[in-house]
Amino acid sequence: MTTPLVLEMLRANLPAEGLITDPKAIKPFESDGLTAFSAMPWVVCLPDRESQVAAVLRICREHSIPVVTRGAGTGLSGGALPVAKGVLLVLSRLNKIKRIDAQQLTAVVEPGVRNLAVSEAAASVGLFYAPDPSSQIACSIGGNVAENAGGVHCLKYGLTVHNVLGVRGYLMTGEPVAIGGEAFDVPGADLLAVVHGSEGQMVVITEVTLRLRQIPRSKLVMMAAFAVVSNAADAVADVISAGIIPAGMEMMDKLAISAAEDFVGAGYPKDADAILLIELDGDVDEVQANRTAVERVLFAASADSVVVAESETEQARLWLGRKAAFPAVGRIAPDYYCMDGTIPRKAVAGVLQRIGELSQRYGLQVANVFHAGDGNLHPLILYDANVDGELDKAEAFGNDILAACVEAGGSVTGEHGVGIEKLDAMCGQFGRIELEQFARLRAAFDPDGLLNPGKAIPTLTRCSEVGGMHVHAGELPFRHLPRF
Amino acid sequence: MRTQLPEAFLATSQGQRANEILRACVHCGFCNATCPTYQVLGDERDGPRGRIYLMKEMFESGEPNLIASDHLDRCLTCRACETTCPSGVDYGELLEIGRATLEPKLQRSLMERMKRFFMLRLLPHPHRLARITAPVRWLRPLLPRRLRPLLPIASGKSVASSADDSTSVILLQGCVQRQLTPATNERLLNICQRLGLRAGFVADEGCCGGLALHLAEETHAQERMAATASALNEALPDDGVIVSSASGCGVTVKDYGRLLAGTVAAEDGARVAEATLDVAEFLLPYADQLTASQPQLRLAVQTPCTLQHGQKLPDVVTQILEAVGYELVSVSDPHLCCGSAGVYSVLQPKISSELAERKLAALNSEQPDVIVSANVGCQTHLAGRSKTPVKHWLELIE
Ligand SMILES: Cc1cc2nc3c(=O)[nH]c(=O)nc-3n(C[C@H](O)[C@H](O)[C@H](O)COP(=O)(O)OP(=O)(O)OC[C@H]3O[C@@H](n4cnc5c(N)ncnc54)[C@H](O)[C@@H]3O)c2cc1C
Ligand code: SF4
Ligand code: SF4
Numbered sequence: 001m002t003t004p005l006v007l008e009m010l011r012a013n014l015p016a017e018g019l020i021t022d023p024k025a026i027k028p029f030e031s032d033g034l035t036a037f038s039a040m041p042w043v044v045c046l047p048d049r050e051s052q053v054a055a056v057l058r059i060c061r062e063h064s065i066p067v068v069t070r071g072a073g074t075g076l077s078g079g080a081l082p083v084a085k086g087v088l089l090v091l092s093r094l095n096k097i098k099r100i101d102a103q104q105l106t107a108v109v110e111p112g113v114r115n116l117a118v119s120e121a122a123a124s125v126g127l128f129y130a131p132d133p134s135s136q137i138a139c140s141i142g143g144n145v146a147e148n149a150g151g152v153h154c155l156k157y158g159l160t161v162h163n164v165l166g167v168r169g170y171l172m173t174g175e176p177v178a179i180g181g182e183a184f185d186v187p188g189a190d191l192l193a194v195v196h197g198s199e200g201q202m203v204v205i206t207e208v209t210l211r212l213r214q215i216p217r218s219k220l221v222m223m224a225a226f227a228v229v230s231n232a233a234d235a236v237a238d239v240i241s242a243g244i245i246p247a248g249m250e251m252m253d254k255l256a257i258s259a260a261e262d263f264v265g266a267g268y269p270k271d272a273d274a275i276l277l278i279e280l281d282g283d284v285d286e287v288q289a290n291r292t293a294v295e296r297v298l299f300a301a302s303a304d305s306v307v308v309a310e311s312e313t314e315q316a317r318l319w320l321g322r323k324a325a326f327p328a329v330g331r332i333a334p335d336y337y338c339m340d341g342t343i344p345r346k347a348v349a350g351v352l353q354r355i356g357e358l359s360q361r362y363g364l365q366v367a368n369v370f371h372a373g374d375g376n377l378h379p380l381i382l383y384d385a386n387v388d389g390e391l392d393k394a395e396a397f398g399n400d401i402l403a404a405c406v407e408a409g410g411s412v413t414g415e416h417g418v419g420i421e422k423l424d425a426m427c428g429q430f431g432r433i434e435l436e437q438f439a440r441l442r443a444a445f446d447p448d449g450l451l452n453p454g455k456a457i458p459t460l461t462r463c464s465e466v467g468g469m470h471v472h473a474g475e476l477p478f479r480h481l482p483r484f
Numbered sequence: 485m486r487t488q489l490p491e492a493f494l495a496t497s498q499g500q501r502a503n504e505i506l507r508a509c510v511h512c513g514f515c516n517a518t519c520p521t522y523q524v525l526g527d528e529r530d531g532p533r534g535r536i537y538l539m540k541e542m543f544e545s546g547e548p549n550l551i552a553s554d555h556l557d558r559c560l561t562c563r564a565c566e567t568t569c570p571s572g573v574d575y576g577e578l579l580e581i582g583r584a585t586l587e588p589k590l591q592r593s594l595m596e597r598m599k600r601f602f603m604l605r606l607l608p609h610p611h612r613l614a615r616i617t618a619p620v621r622w623l624r625p626l627l628p629r630r631l632r633p634l635l636p637i638a639s640g641k642s643v644a645s646s647a648d649d650s651t652s653v654i655l656l657q658g659c660v661q662r663q664l665t666p667a668t669n670e671r672l673l674n675i676c677q678r679l680g681l682r683a684g685f686v687a688d689e690g691c692c693g694g695l696a697l698h699l700a701e702e703t704h705a706q707e708r709m710a711a712t713a714s715a716l717n718e719a720l721p722d723d724g725v726i727v728s729s730a731s732g733c734g735v736t737v738k739d740y741g742r743l744l745a746g747t748v749a750a751e752d753g754a755r756v757a758e759a760t761l762d763v764a765e766f767l768l769p770y771a772d773q774l775t776a777s778q779p780q781l782r783l784a785v786q787t788p789c790t791l792q793h794g795q796k797l798p799d800v801v802t803q804i805l806e807a808v809g810y811e812l813v814s815v816s817d818p819h820l821c822c823g824s825a826g827v828y829s830v831l832q833p834k835i836s837s838e839l840a841e842r843k844l845a846a847l848n849s850e851q852p853d854v855i856v857s858a859n860v861g862c863q864t865h866l867a868g869r870s871k872t873p874v875k876h877w878l879e880l881i882e
Contacts, residue, residue, distance in 0.1 A: 335486065
């Protein structure tokens with residue numbers, strides 16, 4: 001590779017201060033939201049236009065340089081972790097909302113637009129964008145698509161994939177691709193679903209057409225406090241069984257309550273063992289009817305108290321604490337390791353108990369925060385990275401939690417993606433045939449495997465090492481398939 | 485976050501504090517979302533999370549880092565990141581330590597040094613400032629926009645009524661405020677008199693040290709802070725209060741307890757800090773005795789960063805204005821800095837102008853009659869480029 005020449009070509013295609021080469025200046029890009037991993041890329045590119053993205057890809061492809069795309073860098077699985085000798089392509093400057101169409105109920109945005117900025121902009125025409133990851137204040141729409149992000153409101157309104165109508169972007173070759181569009185259905189295979197959750201390995205997304213919704217006419221948020229965690233967990237299942245789909249239903253345990261309360265002062269009961277936050281929305285009558293029904297279910301499940309927030313400010317405050325819960329835990333311990341498993345709703349109480357036991361065994365505290373309605377668990381393992389060996393302990397603990405999720409009939413990732421962090425767990429969840437299909441699908445977009453290499457899909461070699469897959473006489477099956 | 489600061493640095497109180505603050509950061513990136521410079525520049529290194537990381541690197545390596553210096557220079561010290569941070573990271577304090585570590589080791593350009601010198605020796609000295617600016621006040625409209633804020637809007641006559649033994653409310657005049665926007669102090673004194681409060685100014689009040697702090701001129705800042713703390717302490721009776729009507733000064737004086745800790749002025753500093761209130765905070769209990777002087781006006785409120793993020797008082801001004809019956813228009817992104825930020829507008833004119841334009845667009849979106857601020861710096865910065873008049877909110881209260 002003729003490095004100086006490639007540098008020159010990159011520089012010629014990027015704006016001023018758009019190419020960062022000094023290692024000291026690159027340092028702040030070495031991790032995303034998961035600081036347990038860090039790696040230095042060769043250079044960082046900060047394009048401010050789509051055409052520059054295409055140019056960077058073309059140049060890198062020509063010289064076989066791997067490219068990792070980064071949005072806001074809030075990912076929790078190391079998806080935007082740079083690769084050594086590779087380019088880190090940061091899209092934070094592509095942050096314009098191109099248009100909001102109040103008739104079509106759509107928004108067309110660049111990938112670096114913050115999730116929350118869409119709803120803020122759409123509010124003036126009475127619309128909002130439903131998927132709201134807790135990181136919505138900061139995370140980018142491009143990153144949301146790449147991770148198929150979920151959030152509080154996904155229980156009723158679906159994940160990112162259910163709220164995106166079209167994606168435009170570039171293949172590793174620099175060729176443009178457009179998938180989907182403004183219409184609700186398009187002919188051919190549903191490639192939109194494929195791109196969602198592709199973790200930057202198929203397409204570099206440069207434009208997304210989002211589906212907006214009418215802001216509901218009426219809305220309220222209820223907070224129920226429980227003295228026993230498993231009662232709260234049962235209440236979640238009971239609400240759904242009663243035929244009610246709340247706009248959001250979230251649970252926090254004691255430690256999480258305390259940290260979040262210290263940040264927002266929302267009035268969370270610090271003496272409760274768990275709280276449920278439930279949002280109901282719709283027409284006025286519907287909301288009131290559901291409120292009565294939900295209150296009945298909650299008290300039947302031994303809720304100690306139920307508080308209802310009717311004013312917008314009060315509602316916002318109740319949600320703010322929940323959405324800030326992960327980083328708020330930083331008040332209790334210097335580091336946390338956020339797990340992301342899904343389990344069937346009925347298994348919540350059992351899995352929580354298992355986590356409690358593991359916590360005792362490993363001697364590390366856990367704060368539990370989760371999208372209770374859809375069984376997406378986020379145990380936050382608290383540790384201190386400055387103490388030797390604690391990170392390893394936290395990781396081992398985390399793997400045990402994920403194993404417990406899979407055992408209970410769930411999955412190792414709910415919404416944070418696999419990235420670099422859950423590669424081993426993937427070996428446990430999927431067999432050889434499935435993993436090879438994943439690899440083939442990816443290769444259809446990027447045959448050379450230059451986009452975000454080494455993430456999301458474990459190599460079979462890796463799986464054989466972690467013991468999740470059987471290898472006969474040192475030979476891996478399907479030797480003709482690329483192993484990365 | 486994991487840190488590996490050198491033992492020698494950890495042995496200092498600054499090093500200890502830096503370590504504590506760094507470790508509180510969990511690298512979630514929430515703060516980038518509300519950082520004005522990150523919004524304008526879209527570069528991780530120009531957001532709080534990146535700056536924190538650059539400082540961590542600098543402390544860990546023990547070497548001054550010119551790259552860090554560029555990005556720290558671009559920080560407005562608006563502290564919006566602190567308001568946003570769920571993990572309670574004291575970014576402002578870390579920045580102070582970072583800047584203090586860097587500044588002595590930097591070789592700034594001649595131009596840069598001249599600007600800094602000028603700012604430090606002129607702005608905080610009312611008499612010098614007056615001598616230079618008053619005769620050329622009429623030049624204001626002719627000056628390039630970014631220099632306009634440096635000339636007074638009205639001529640400064642010093643307000644009489646010095647504090648004496650019977651004074652229980654000490655009004656901070658603010659070294660820049662008394663010169664550039666004297667109407668604020670006049671109005672405040674009138675209001676206090678009308679409320680029957682025994683209020684007065686301290687004659688030898690100098691600069692509170694805020695400007696020097698902003699410029700990481702540590703020695704100069706310590707001198708100014710100690711002198712002001714001592715003057716105010718002397719004038720302050722038991723149960724008296726000190727009232728600041730420029731939130732940029734208030735934020736510094738309120739922090740004297742911490743800033744002067746461990747120095748000879750520690751006791752004065754702590755007592756003075758304890759007694760200091762922003763004027764809105766001070767007047768709120770009297771709201772029912774106050775009236776709107778021009779109730780027909782629709783106002784757009786610009787809440788200075790030093791009030792909302794620094795003093796953590798985001799709503800006091802709007803509460804008073806609403807209580808006296810003003811109609812307030814809604815303003816988007818109220819948390820964002822206007823780009824004034826002490827001497828920032830002179831040192832980083834490009835980013836500063838961009839932020840001022842954005843702020844004015846947000847303030848003017850519903851066609852208010854007047855824009856009101858609570859800090860002289862923001863007021864003059866915005867007035868220099870606004871068609872809508874910009875005033876201190878006190879000017880609209882009786
Ligand atoms: C405190 C906290 C709370 C969180 N809560 C939630 C939650 O409730 N729900 C949830 O789903 N997630 C949550 N997350 C995780 C994270 O915010 C999401 O995964 C988010 O979608 C990542 O967006 P980003 O812009 O930060 O992407 P990055 O972290 O920058 O990148 C993530 C992945 O997307 C790829 N990528 C980014 N942009 C593009 C693009 N334009 N084209 C192609 N690939 C791209 C990257 O290569 C990488 O693989 C949380 C994170 C934090 C720190
Ligand atoms: S103080 Fe203001 S400009 Fe500086 S990092 Fe924080 S939010 Fe950004
Ligand atoms: S919001 Fe706080 S914890 Fe999160 S990155 Fe910023 S300073 Fe660190």
